Each structure stands twice: as structure tokens, then as C-alpha cells.
Amino acid sequence: MTKLRLAIVGAGPAGIYAADILLKAERNFEVSIDLFDQLPAPYGLVRYGVAPDHPRIKGIITALRGVLDSGDIRVFGNVRFGVDITLDDLKKHYNAVIFSTGAVKDADLKIPGADLEGSYGAADFVSWFDGHPDVPRTWPLEAKEIAVIGNGNVALDVARMLVKHADDLLPTEIPENVYAGLSASPVTDVHIFGRRGPTSVKFTPLELRELGELRDVDMILHDEDFDYDDAARDAVKSNKQVFVIDKVLNQWRQRETGSASRRLHLHFFAKPLEVVDDGTGRVDAFRWERTKRDGAGGVVGTGEIREIPVQAVYRAVGYFGSELPDVPFDKKRGVIPNREGQVLRRDPEAGTGLFNQQMYGVYATGWIKRGPVGLIGHTKSDAMETIRHLINDLGNWWRPESPSEESIVALLDERGVKYTGLDGWHNLDQHELALGEASGRTRIKVVPREEMVTISRAE
Structure with missing residues (x-):
């Protein structure tokens, strides 16, 4: 049976919803998903863009955590796209990538x-x-x-x-x-x-x-x-x-x-x-x-x-969205140009400057796809649209030379990247909850990146 090795760059709601929808979708192939984020902790704007006195919205993390804890998705935090891994790296190890990097x-x-x-x-x-x-x-x-x-x-x-x-x-x-x-x-x-x-x-x-x-x-x-x-x-x-x-x-x-x-x-x-x-x-x-x-x-x-x-x-x-290395970007709208989640690039032969040629294997979802409008729940319908095209594009997926799940781990280790996994997030989560309990509070966030990484990696 065909197997899809999928990379998702951005571990906020948009990326996690996309992973969950793909895992639950009707398909005739197996799936292996790796979720990358530049931050040591997942959940994107729910953790870092929602005011702390909004526990109802923060509660979305409970649902997102359920998706990550299902055991079907690997998480690589503290990994910077364009620095620690590149688009060429992803092509060597995956069949496709979805960018869900939001707008910050x-x-x-x-x-x-x-x-x-x-x-x-x-x-x-x-x-x-x-x-x-x-x-x-x-x-x-x-x-x-x-x-x-x-x-x-x-x-x-x-x-x-x-x-x-x-x-x-x-x-x-x-x-x-x-x-x-x-x-x-x-x-x-x-x-x-x-x-x-x-x-x-x-x-x-x-x-x-x-x-x-x-x-x-x-x-x-x-x-x-x-x-x-x-x-x-x-x-x-x-x-x-x-x-x-x-x-x-x-x-x-x-x-x-x-x-x-x-x-x-x-x-x-x-x-x-x-x-x-x-x-x-x-x-x-x-x-x-x-x-x-x-x-x-x-x-x-x-x-x-x-x-x-x-x-x-x-x-x-x-x-406003941020440009990513080697990925098309619409500087006027602050988004990755796309057609229903299928990323578009300029056709060099057309000479029009328009984004009108599909960039096979590359997809987008969330705010980097449609712009920073709508509430968190809207990212679900976004992700469904993108995933539908990803599944239908099977014939145009990348054909990676090293698709094993171990190969990307070896690459990150070789480059000395101090990535954090799902177990690492659990370590940090428990640490923050313990800090809060000691002060009679629900949680106290750890802020410095180095400290987050050290706690996550139990170093």
C-alpha cells in the first residue's frame, strides 16, 4: 500500500487540525505525519496569541492535545524552517509538506x-x-x-x-x-x-x-x-x-x-x-x-x-504573514499564494508575474493560506479543503530518496538541533503546572527558550 510521509510546518491549531482531518479521512494509503514548529512548545497562537484571562479559548488546547496524544503524530519543536531544515530537506524525506505558520x-x-x-x-x-x-x-x-x-x-x-x-x-x-x-x-x-x-x-x-x-x-x-x-x-x-x-x-x-x-x-x-x-x-x-x-x-x-x-x-x-525561504509569498496580502490550499508559484515562462502554476507537493492552511481573518474554529474548514486536494494529488507527490521515519531524526541529530518532542512538551507542561500549584495558581509559564528546551529534554 502507498504511504504518505507528510511534514507539517507549524504546530498551532491549523497544523494540528490538518493532521487530525487527514488521519480520519477516507483514503487508500497509509499516513505518517511529522509536525515541526520553531517554538519548543506546540499550540501556536492558542498558547502565544490568546490573552491569559481567556481560559475558555485556552481550553481549545485540551482538544488539540487529544489529537497529539493519539500517538499518530510526531512532534519536533524548537526546529526553525529555513535554518534547521529546508524545503530541499523536506523533499528528500517526505512526499509533501503543509505550511501552517500563521500570521504573527x-x-x-x-x-x-x-x-x-x-x-x-x-x-x-x-x-x-x-x-x-x-x-x-x-x-x-x-x-x-x-x-x-x-x-x-x-x-x-x-x-x-x-x-x-x-x-x-x-x-x-x-x-x-x-x-x-x-x-x-x-x-x-x-x-x-x-x-x-x-x-x-x-x-x-x-x-x-x-x-x-x-x-x-x-x-x-x-x-x-x-x-x-x-x-x-x-x-x-x-x-x-x-x-x-x-x-x-x-x-x-x-x-x-x-x-x-x-x-x-x-x-x-x-x-x-x-x-x-x-x-x-x-x-x-x-x-x-x-x-x-x-x-x-x-x-x-x-x-x-x-x-x-x-x-x-x-x-x-x-x-500579517511572514515570508518563508524558498516558498512563494504574496507580499501585498501577506500569504502563501494558493488555490484552495494548493500552493501556487509564478510560471517563469509566462512572464506575467502572476502566481498561477501549482507547486506540487506544497500546501498551505490557516492564516498563512487565507489571511488573518476569522476565529480559531474556521481553521477546520480551511484544513478540510487543503487535505482534500492533498489526497487527490497523490500522483503528483514528491518521491523522496530517504522516506524512513528515522532519517529525519538522524538529520536533526547530525546538525545538532536540540529538538523537543511530545514527551518533552509533557515534561514542560507538568513543570509549569507544578510552578503554578506552588503559588496557588493554575499554571506559570516558563518564558526563556533555553529553559523551555532544557526542561523539555530533561537535561
């Missing part, structure tokens, strides 16, 4: 002052408070007044983590260095800015509700943002999610304010114009243009310019 960089916000000192990308901040091993241990939390630009779930996560009292995060898996940093923050006011109105936001009701549950934080809204037109009223009536969001926001408008030590301000109809320089290269203010509904579901500028003093700005306007 911040999308650009193209306004003056976006690169001033004190202006930060949300992705970097999320990596810091989630204990990502490849970011600095400290974060400059020196601002009393902060602007967060964006109206999606990430913007709400960032704002919530900035304004929430650090002691209220102690029941979570927050790393010690993050707790220390947030404890010393002098923040009093966090302002969230979105270009559109309250009925056009991108965040979900659950994320929004959590903001209103913060201790000792006043929610500040502005009546001018709630002068709805017919289109906005129709959106509230016809869309359940919009109805719930509208209900929550209007409940907050009725609250008494003035007694809390911190305030969270929601500003709608605000088009970013400039991060204002204080004259020394640091953030001094945020400037925006007031917008209004255009009657067709969008907004237009009113010409009214407003400004508010802030000492820090967080840009939460989306994520």
Missing part, C-alpha cells in the same frame, strides 16, 4: 508618527504578555494615557490587558515578569478608536462583555456615537450579533462613572490621522478625523479634526 507580525498603519517611540504593534505586546520566548522580558509600561487603534478582538484584548489590575490576572497563567510589569503600570486611561460606528465593529459580543466586567474600571462612551440612521437601526434588528453588541454598549451608557481609578474610553467614527511627536521622537498625542455614515454601509470624513494627549499608542489593525 503586525499589519502596517500608514499614518505619520506610527513609528515614534511609544508606538507599538499589538502583536508584539500580545507576544510579551503571553510569554513568547523570542521577545524581550520587559515592556515599557510608562504611559498614563494610552490609545489603542482598532475595533477587532485583538484591540479589545490589548486594551483590557492594559487597563486591568494586575492582581486580577493572578488566577491565570500570566508569566511572573508580565505580572511584575503590569503591576508597576501607572495607566489611568485607555482609549479605543475605530473608524466606523458601533454597529460596524469587528469584535465579538463575548469579548465586549468581558470589558464591562473589569474591576475598578469605568466604561466611558459618547452619546454622539449613538445617533443611528436607518441602516444602523436595520443592522441592529437583523443581525443577532450586532443586536447584542448594541445592547451591551447602551447598558454601559447608563452606568454611573467617576469612582473608578481607571477608565476605558470607546471612540467610534474616528479615522486615524497622525501619532503626534512631542519634538523628541516620542508619542505626545493621537490625532484623528471624525467620520460619519455614508448611507451605504461605510463612512466618510467630516473634516473635523480632533486630538487627545497620550503617551503611548498600540496599533491593533490586523496581523
Whole structure:
């Protein structure tokens, strides 16, 4: 019987779902799957992109762990694609590869002052408070007044983590260095800015509700943002999610304010114009243009310019994928170009510059396939589409010269790669749980990469 040796690069939900769907799919060949990740621990953005006070979403790890613990998938953590293994290496040892490397960089916000000192990308901040091993241990939390630009779930996560009292995060898996940093923050006011109105936001009701549950934080809204037109009223009536969001926001408008030590301000109809320089290269203010509904579901500028003093700005306007060595990349969209998961490259003979030629043996799934939109659950349908093509492309798989399962282990050992396996993750997992138990907490994350590797490898 034919056997598929499959490499998956990226051990987050997208990669693990793809492996699980392939193992359960109807097929007339055997399967052997190796999952690679540059981090010593698996689970990708569930571990390093979801705020620590979101245990419900963190609970997805339980399902993902069940897939890995089934015994049908090998895990190689702390392996960097393009450095420790290359595309040529994969061709020598596998029949195909699926890239599920996600999107971890911040999308650009193209306004003056976006690169001033004190202006930060949300992705970097999320990596810091989630204990990502490849970011600095400290974060400059020196601002009393902060602007967060964006109206999606990430913007709400960032704002919530900035304004929430650090002691209220102690029941979570927050790393010690993050707790220390947030404890010393002098923040009093966090302002969230979105270009559109309250009925056009991108965040979900659950994320929004959590903001209103913060201790000792006043929610500040502005009546001018709630002068709805017919289109906005129709959106509230016809869309359940919009109805719930509208209900929550209007409940907050009725609250008494003035007694809390911190305030969270929601500003709608605000088009970013400039991060204002204080004259020394640091953030001094945020400037925006007031917008209004255009009657067709969008907004237009009113010409009214407003400004508010802030000492820090967080840009939460989306994520962007990263280019991989020897793999086609669409620099405009930040994705691996593909047709339903089948990776496409430029046809050198066509001379058009278009990605229109299938790159056999190479596939993509998750955010690096479709862009950073949708929730974690959407990666399942993504993976099903990709796996369907992988199975049907059997005749075009690579024909590796050394397909044995031992050969890739020998290669990594020969190169001195300190890879971490599934047993290693169990070691690290138990260690973090023990650290948490000793402090009366669920878990305390180990942050330094070297320490993660040492614990995982029981060295």
C-alpha cells in the first residue's frame, strides 16, 4: 500500500487540525505525519496569541492535545524552517509538506508618527504578555494615557490587558515578569478608536462583555456615537450579533462613572490621522478625523479634526504573514499564494508575474493560506479543503530518496538541533503546572527558550 510521509510546518491549531482531518479521512494509503514548529512548545497562537484571562479559548488546547496524544503524530519543536531544515530537506524525506505558520507580525498603519517611540504593534505586546520566548522580558509600561487603534478582538484584548489590575490576572497563567510589569503600570486611561460606528465593529459580543466586567474600571462612551440612521437601526434588528453588541454598549451608557481609578474610553467614527511627536521622537498625542455614515454601509470624513494627549499608542489593525525561504509569498496580502490550499508559484515562462502554476507537493492552511481573518474554529474548514486536494494529488507527490521515519531524526541529530518532542512538551507542561500549584495558581509559564528546551529534554 502507498504511504504518505507528510511534514507539517507549524504546530498551532491549523497544523494540528490538518493532521487530525487527514488521519480520519477516507483514503487508500497509509499516513505518517511529522509536525515541526520553531517554538519548543506546540499550540501556536492558542498558547502565544490568546490573552491569559481567556481560559475558555485556552481550553481549545485540551482538544488539540487529544489529537497529539493519539500517538499518530510526531512532534519536533524548537526546529526553525529555513535554518534547521529546508524545503530541499523536506523533499528528500517526505512526499509533501503543509505550511501552517500563521500570521504573527503586525499589519502596517500608514499614518505619520506610527513609528515614534511609544508606538507599538499589538502583536508584539500580545507576544510579551503571553510569554513568547523570542521577545524581550520587559515592556515599557510608562504611559498614563494610552490609545489603542482598532475595533477587532485583538484591540479589545490589548486594551483590557492594559487597563486591568494586575492582581486580577493572578488566577491565570500570566508569566511572573508580565505580572511584575503590569503591576508597576501607572495607566489611568485607555482609549479605543475605530473608524466606523458601533454597529460596524469587528469584535465579538463575548469579548465586549468581558470589558464591562473589569474591576475598578469605568466604561466611558459618547452619546454622539449613538445617533443611528436607518441602516444602523436595520443592522441592529437583523443581525443577532450586532443586536447584542448594541445592547451591551447602551447598558454601559447608563452606568454611573467617576469612582473608578481607571477608565476605558470607546471612540467610534474616528479615522486615524497622525501619532503626534512631542519634538523628541516620542508619542505626545493621537490625532484623528471624525467620520460619519455614508448611507451605504461605510463612512466618510467630516473634516473635523480632533486630538487627545497620550503617551503611548498600540496599533491593533490586523496581523500579517511572514515570508518563508524558498516558498512563494504574496507580499501585498501577506500569504502563501494558493488555490484552495494548493500552493501556487509564478510560471517563469509566462512572464506575467502572476502566481498561477501549482507547486506540487506544497500546501498551505490557516492564516498563512487565507489571511488573518476569522476565529480559531474556521481553521477546520480551511484544513478540510487543503487535505482534500492533498489526497487527490497523490500522483503528483514528491518521491523522496530517504522516506524512513528515522532519517529525519538522524538529520536533526547530525546538525545538532536540540529538538523537543511530545514527551518533552509533557515534561514542560507538568513543570509549569507544578510552578503554578506552588503559588496557588493554575499554571506559570516558563518564558526563556533555553529553559523551555532544557526542561523539555530533561537535561
